[in-house]
Amino acid sequence: MRTNQMNFRTDSGETRTLRPPGTAVYVQVPFCPERCDYCSIPVSASRSLTGDYLDALAREVDRVRPFLSSRPPVSLYVGGGSPTSLPVEDFDRLLSILSTVFPQGGEVTFESRPEALTKEIVDRLRTIRSLRLSLGVESLGKASMALLGRRSEDLSPVLLLEDLRPRLEASLSMDFICTGEDFDSEGFLEVAEALFLRGLDHLSVYPLVIEERTVLSLRKEQGRTGESLEEAAAENWRRVCSGLVRQGWFRYEVSNFARDPGRVCRHNLHVWQGGDYLGLGPGAHQKTGIVRYENVLSIVDYVRMSGAGNRHPTGHREVLLPEEEEIEHLYTNLRLFSGVSVRWLLSRTESGKAQEAIDEFVRSGLARIDSTDTESFVLTGEGLCVLDAIASRFFALFPGSGE
Numbered sequence: 467m468r469t470n471q472m473n474f475r476t477d478s479g480e481t482r483t484l485r486p487p488g489t490a491v492y493v494q495v496p497f498c499p500e501r502c503d504y505c506s507i508p509v510s511a512s513r514s515l516t517g518d519y520l521d522a523l524a525r526e527v528d529r530v531r532p533f534l535s536s537r538p539p540v541s542l543y544v545g546g547g548s549p550t551s552l553p554v555e556d557f558d559r560l561l562s563i564l565s566t567v568f569p570q571g572g573e574v575t576f577e578s579r580p581e582a583l584t585k586e587i588v589d590r591l592r593t594i595r596s597l598r599l600s601l602g603v604e605s606l607g608k609a610s611m612a613l614l615g616r617r618s619e620d621l622s623p624v625l626l627l628e629d630l631r632p633r634l635e636a637s638l639s640m641d642f643i644c645t646g647e648d649f650d651s652e653g654f655l656e657v658a659e660a661l662f663l664r665g666l667d668h669l670s671v672y673p674l675v676i677e678e679r680t681v682l683s684l685r686k687e688q689g690r691t692g693e694s695l696e697e698a699a700a701e702n703w704r705r706v707c708s709g710l711v712r713q714g715w716f717r718y719e720v721s722n723f724a725r726d727p728g729r730v731c732r733h734n735l736h737v738w739q740g741g742d743y744l745g746l747g748p749g750a751h752q753k754t755g756i757v758r759y760e761n762v763l764s765i766v767d768y769v770r771m772s773g774a775g776n777r778h779p780t781g782h783r784e785v786l787l788p789e790e791e792e793i794e795h796l797y798t799n800l801r802l803f804s805g806v807s808v809r810w811l812l813s814r815t816e817s818g819k820a821q822e823a824i825d826e827f828v829r830s831g832l833a834r835i836d837s838t839d840t841e842s843f844v845l846t847g848e849g850l851c852v853l854d855a856i857a858s859r860f861f862a863l864f865p866g867s868g869e
């Protein structure tokens with residue numbers, strides 16, 4: 467699929483990016499029944515703040531409504547945390563608060579832990595049009611579950627899919643993390659193939675990265691994890707990604723695979739392609755034009771700031787310089803199947819050296835030129851494995867990079 471958003475045009479001799487229209491809305495629900503050992507997101511396992519959080523969210527939704535009336539929502543993504551793990555009465559209230567930001571006919575995604583899908587929650591989800599459900603399966607097998615500190619039941623993704631399909635009309639996605647030495651790549655690929663054959667719409671697959679201030683990072687510091695855990699995880703992830711493409715999955719972003727081009731996550735694609743987005747809830751991000759905000763991380767601060775004089779709960783605000791926006795544009799688009807316009811890249815960098823780099827990456831099989839629409843520089847599977855190195859080579863050619 468060629469998406470319609472990534473267009474370029476010449477204005478007074480300049481090329482400039484046209485952003486996809488509309489606003490993608492993200493809502494952070496910062497509650498989970500328990501904390502996983504690899505989790506670096508501020509979530510609370512206590513329910514004592516749920517009511518205050520929902521009050522504050524309702525105020526934030528009221529505040530952004532005028533903005534959304536001029537730039538309507540094109541998608542809604544409710545993540546966390548685990549929104550569907552809220553008690554049913556809180557989940558009902560969440561749906562009621564969000565009813566005014568549901569996109570007309572656009573995609574609505576809810577993240578969910580598989581075990582949260584009780585009959586009551588599925589009944590509520592059934593009322594949502596254009597629903598996409600992103601299931602955090604994360605790991606297969608007891609060893610990986612134990613490493614990640616997932617205390618959920620060890621379940622079969624295939625049985626989960628077979629159970630959900632007749633109960634819920636939705637586009638279904640599953641998230642997985644490739645771990646280290648104990649990870650069985652071949653076993654994972656067998657499961658992925660069975661899921662593909664049974665009609666799963668989407669897969670997200672990430673290598674395990676040990677973030678700071680997590681239980682896993684503490685275990686690493688104490689020497690209680692394998693020395694090369696992350697290297698082994700990255701190697702397993704690379705093997706799995708190549709296997710998924712061989713099975714017929716469409717890799718449209720470095721870690722995201724759809725069963726066909728019509729099943730991509732439109733919300734994320736909008737964000738990656740530079741569209742405006744609003745994030746509501748603690749720690750959520752917003753970007754409108756070249757201005758970026760991040761809400762305060764702590765639930766308590768979020769509630770306090772929204773309550774006291776109905777202030778915007780901003781923790782951080784920055785205005786992107788044109789060159790920062792361009793570097794961000796390059797990096798996010800190198801991650802995508804649609805790649806980067808060659809004309810744009812040459813117009814923004816030292817063109818002779820950039821052309822040399824393009825030719826070299828194409829010759830070595832790390833990239834190809836796609837001429838379907840405009841000429842685009844697109845990374846191959848091998849190229850995506852060394853994305854950072856390729857991006858750095860081009861970053862150095864932007865004016866003011868110091869090279």
Ligand code: SF4
Nearest residue numbers: 498501502505546547
């Ligand atoms: S389910 Fe996700 S958000 Fe919740 S604790 Fe685990 S990793 Fe964090």
